[in-house]
Amino acid sequence: MSPLLTVEGLTVAFPGVQAVRGASFTLDRGECLAIVGESGSGKSVTARSLVGLAGDRASVKATTLDFDGTDLTGLDERGWRRIRGGRIGLVLQDALVSLDPLRTVGAEITEALRVHRDVPRAAVHDEVVELLTRVGVPEPEVRAGQYPHQLSGGLRQRALIASALAGRPELLIADEPTTALDVTVQARILELLDRLKAEGTALLLISHDLAVVSRLADRVAVMYGGLLVEEGPTREVLDGPRHPYTRALAAAVPSAAARGTRLAPVRHSGPPAGPDGCPFAERCAHADDVCRDTPPPPAPLRCHHPESGPVARAVFIGPEGVFIGPGGRALDEPGAVPPARGAYGTTPGAPDPRAVGHGVSLSGIGDTLLTVTDVTKRYGGREVVRGVSLRVDRGEALGIVGESGSGKTTVARIVLGLAKPDSGSVTFAGEPWSALPERRRRPLRRRIQTIVQDPLGSFDPRHDTGTLLGEALAFAGVPRRERRARALELLERVELPASVAGRRPAELSGGQRQRIAIARALAPEPELLVCDEPVSALDASVQAQILDLLTELRSALALSLLFISHDLGVIHHISDRVAVMKDGEVVETGEATSLLAAPSHPYSRELFAAIPALTRADA
Amino acid sequence: MKRLPVLRPRALPRPSVALAWTVLVLLVLAAAFPGLFTGKSPIEIDAATALRGPGPGHWFGTDQLGRDQFARVVHGARPSLLVGLGSIAFAVVAGALYGLASALLGRTADRVLMGINDIVLALPQLLLALLALAILGSGQLNVMVAIALAFLPGYARLVRAEALVVRNSGYVETAVTLGQGPFTRAFRHVLPNALGPLLVLASTGFGMSLISVSALSFLGFGARPPTPEWGVMLSEGRGLLQTAWWLGVFPGAAITLTVVAVTVAGRAAQARFTRRTAG
Numbered sequence: 001m002s003p004l005l006t007v008e009g010l011t012v013a014f015p016g017v018q019a020v021r022g023a024s025f026t027l028d029r030g031e032c033l034a035i036v037g038e039s040g041s042g043k044s045v046t047a048r049s050l051v052g053l054a055g056d057r058a059s060v061k062a063t064t065l066d067f068d069g070t071d072l073t074g075l076d077e078r079g080w081r082r083i084r085g086g087r088i089g090l091v092l093q094d095a096l097v098s099l100d101p102l103r104t105v106g107a108e109i110t111e112a113l114r115v116h117r118d119v120p121r122a123a124v125h126d127e128v129v130e131l132l133t134r135v136g137v138p139e140p141e142v143r144a145g146q147y148p149h150q151l152s153g154g155l156r157q158r159a160l161i162a163s164a165l166a167g168r169p170e171l172l173i174a175d176e177p178t179t180a181l182d183v184t185v186q187a188r189i190l191e192l193l194d195r196l197k198a199e200g201t202a203l204l205l206i207s208h209d210l211a212v213v214s215r216l217a218d219r220v221a222v223m224y225g226g227l228l229v230e231e232g233p234t235r236e237v238l239d240g241p242r243h244p245y246t247r248a249l250a251a252a253v254p255s256a257a258a259r260g261t262r263l264a265p266v267r268h269s270g271p272p273a274g275p276d277g278c279p280f281a282e283r284c285a286h287a288d289d290v291c292r293d294t295p296p297p298p299a300p301l302r303c304h305h306p307e308s309g310p311v312a313r314a315v316f317i318g319p320e321g322v323f324i325g326p327g328g329r330a331l332d333e334p335g336a337v338p339p340a341r342g343a344y345g346t347t348p349g350a351p352d353p354r355a356v357g358h359g360v361s362l363s364g365i366g367d368t369l370l371t372v373t374d375v376t377k378r379y380g381g382r383e384v385v386r387g388v389s390l391r392v393d394r395g396e397a398l399g400i401v402g403e404s405g406s407g408k409t410t411v412a413r414i415v416l417g418l419a420k421p422d423s424g425s426v427t428f429a430g431e432p433w434s435a436l437p438e439r440r441r442r443p444l445r446r447r448i449q450t451i452v453q454d455p456l457g458s459f460d461p462r463h464d465t466g467t468l469l470g471e472a473l474a475f476a477g478v479p480r481r482e483r484r485a486r487a488l489e490l491l492e493r494v495e496l497p498a499s500v501a502g503r504r505p506a507e508l509s510g511g512q513r514q515r516i517a518i519a520r521a522l523a524p525e526p527e528l529l530v531c532d533e534p535v536s537a538l539d540a541s542v543q544a545q546i547l548d549l550l551t552e553l554r555s556a557l558a559l560s561l562l563f564i565s566h567d568l569g570v571i572h573h574i575s576d577r578v579a580v581m582k583d584g585e586v587v588e589t590g591e592a593t594s595l596l597a598a599p600s601h602p603y604s605r606e607l608f609a610a611i612p613a614l615t616r617a618d619a
Numbered sequence: 620m621k622r623l624p625v626l627r628p629r630a631l632p633r634p635s636v637a638l639a640w641t642v643l644v645l646l647v648l649a650a651a652f653p654g655l656f657t658g659k660s661p662i663e664i665d666a667a668t669a670l671r672g673p674g675p676g677h678w679f680g681t682d683q684l685g686r687d688q689f690a691r692v693v694h695g696a697r698p699s700l701l702v703g704l705g706s707i708a709f710a711v712v713a714g715a716l717y718g719l720a721s722a723l724l725g726r727t728a729d730r731v732l733m734g735i736n737d738i739v740l741a742l743p744q745l746l747l748a749l750l751a752l753a754i755l756g757s758g759q760l761n762v763m764v765a766i767a768l769a770f771l772p773g774y775a776r777l778v779r780a781e782a783l784v785v786r787n788s789g790y791v792e793t794a795v796t797l798g799q800g801p802f803t804r805a806f807r808h809v810l811p812n813a814l815g816p817l818l819v820l821a822s823t824g825f826g827m828s829l830i831s832v833s834a835l836s837f838l839g840f841g842a843r844p845p846t847p848e849w850g851v852m853l854s855e856g857r858g859l860l861q862t863a864w865w866l867g868v869f870p871g872a873a874i875t876l877t878v879v880a881v882t883v884a885g886r887a888a889q890a891r892f893t894r895r896t897a898g
Contacts, residue, residue, distance in 0.1 A: 417796075460812065
């Protein structure tokens with residue numbers, strides 16, 4: 001039997017940009033194919049092309065675009081409308097903007113029913129309720145009468161899936177369906193999609209999250225620069241990736257196994273490839289002129305120099321002082337590649353004396369730096385933080401994990417002295433902190449700095465990077481004459497070129513912005529860095545680089561970190577100890593590895609179980 | 620593969636906007652160097668040429684004292700523009716500080732300041748200016764202050780609203796964690812970022828202030844005769860409109876043209892600003 005969907009030689013071009021370069025794949029009923037890649041890789045455009053929504057300026061071409069015997073290449077807008085929503089359903093990332101705010105959920109689903117199926121008027125209501133029940137919305141009768149803003153993020157996503165299912169599509173395209181959701185909610189949406197798959201719906205999943213993919217997909221196609229670089233069964237691709245890009249992607253996922261290691265591969269930059277060459281050549285350590293000038297070999301593995309074997313990671317400093325370079329070889333072995341710039345200590349066995357943590361003993365700096373004692377904070381009568389007590393030692397990284405609304409950010413604001421606790425106290429370096437009047441706290445503020453999820457919002461839009469850093473240095477008491485030199489030093493510290501100083505953060509990429517935010521936070525030479533979801537908005541590979549940078553800075557500068565994240569892998573990677581928060585309370589605190597391996601509180605167990613892990617222990 | 624060229628030409632101003640700017644440049648020149656446009660004196664009395672209609676030698680005609688109307692219209696640009704611009708500048712500065720104070724000085728100060736502001740805002744602007752003039756007495760400087768006071772409440776409210784948004788922004792919060800004091804934050808971050816929309820509003824407000832200036836001079840509060848000022852000229856010509864239409868039409872046209880030009884240019888600047896902040 002021929003597959004439900006056959007795509008061959010799909011190219012999508014926008015004026016000046018070739019977004020998709022000859023993608024080919026097939027998809028069967030009851031099967032899930034995941035297209036994985038970073039932002040700009042062309043994965044979303046690929047998905048949208050299949051429902052004729054690539055956009056007015058896109059020129060879409062394909063040798064074959066066959067959906068169950070229907071040729072999609074020749075469709076006009078009327079033809080697309082018959083297919084779209086009826087036989088192919090589309091679920092987008094952000095359910096809040098994808099649902100009409102002025103219409104009830106029921107009305108939304110009703111319309112989808114009317115357009116694609118001939119449902120008698122009397123049966124419409126029952127059908128709507130049944131659809132909502134099917135996607136696991138509790139109290140469907142009530143919910144059908146509600147507006148999108150009255151629903152939580154998870155329920156909105158379900159409602160959106162319900163409206164996509166109204167036309168009984170044979171193929172469901174889900175573009176980052178869980179990216180905006182909390183982990184426990186994400187887990188339920190993934191279960192729902194899994195069930196639909198089992199019922200025979202074909203699923204095309206677009207995601208940047210390898211862990212999500214590993215839970216749901218039967219096959220994975222990895223996309224880079226518009227090219228499907230590697231394709232195969234999920235376990236095969238994720239456990240033994242062969243394309244250098246896939247390997248970098250797999251290595252970039254922070255997890256228990258990667259603790260204390262560099263996540264981002266050694267940054268390589270070669271000459272850019274020609275129009276036909278491999279798009280990854282520029283970043284690939286194995287690239288040669290063949291890669292740059294000739295088209296990569298045909299699918300499924302589009303690489304001239306595939307690798308094999310387990311993905312190895314460069315270790316910062318192992319407990320025995322051994323470096324492991326890319327390729328899994330220790331440095332003293334012949335043919336080993338030197339470790340990345342910034343991996344401290346260049347001689348094996350001689351750790352950098354400044355290095356702290358990650359296997360090296362914290363000599364003499366285990367004193368308590370920050371103490372949060374029984375802190376409570378109310379907003380509008382609701383206790384958002386209840387009796388929270390935490391401790392951060394010098395040189396230590398404390399991770400706080402929890403879902404949105406658990407009070408993590410409020411705790412961060414209290415520690416930063418941006419919010420005053422209603423009761424309880426914060427002391428810093430043995431001195432009162434939260435109890436100080438602002439006038440006395442102001443001179444001490446430089447000792448606690450912060451980086452946030454959205455660095456762009458934390459920069460005055462009128463200033464360029466140099467001015468921003470200069471301002472931070474001015475408040476750290478650096479004399480005017482030395483500021484420029486110090487600003488350049490800071491940029492070098494965060495691995496940015498000096499030319500960035502003349503540009504505004506709005507002109508830079510997300511990763512570069514976060515580096516500037518880090519540089520600015522470092523300007524006053526703080527002792528504690530409060531990081532509030534600093535990598536949540538970044539692509540996996542950029543996230544890996546920022547985590548590497550933080551880890552490296554931590555050891556070089558003996559920084560203490562208060563690291564907030566909803567991502568357990570990230571928390572595990574960076575933290576020495578972890579606190580789990582739920583509904584404003586800390587339910588559990590403990591040493592990172594043991595707590596994450598064996599949580600004792602029921603909520604921690606539920607939370608950890610909900611998180612899709614890239615490699616399961618039993619796999 | 621088909622590749623469409625991406626053209627990004629520098630946007631040329633629309634003809635109406637270009638025309639408006641031309642008028643404005645001419646007006647500024649007339650205000651600065653009236654000698655460029657006319658050699659005649661605006662105040663010299665010549666009984667022999669009284670009440671001549673427009674024609675060669677006197678393009679805009681002459682008034683009952685034989686003064687050249689063209690010279691008076693040209694020389695009238697300076698007091699009109701100066702008072703109009705002065706009042707707007709005053710209103711912008713005072714309004715910005717008032718709004719900033721209201722946004723940043725805490726809840727009680729905000730309630731008091733905005734309470735007063737809302738009461739004043741409820742009064743019609745011209746009535747408010749007249750009230751101020753009744754207290755201050757007439758004169759060009761007082762007209763300037765009176766108009767500024769009439770515009771101030773609206774500007775204060777706008778700046779307060781913007782400042783409240785900026786005050787809660789990430790970068791102001793970062794300034795706090797860097798240890799910046801409230802005064803530095805207010806003037807280094809909050810005010811400059813809250814000012815954009817106000818400047819845009821002020822550019823169209825300038826047109827309205829010009830009308831107010833003329834209206835108040837017409838009523839006899841501003842410049843005194845024989846000063847060539849458009850409002851004064853209208854007032855002087857009012858009694859003779861039946862016989863000498865040109866006494867009313869030319870100063871009236873000067874006021875209208877100026878206000879339209881200022882408003883068109885201001886709107887264009889506004890649209891540009893909005894595009895820039897939106898994109």
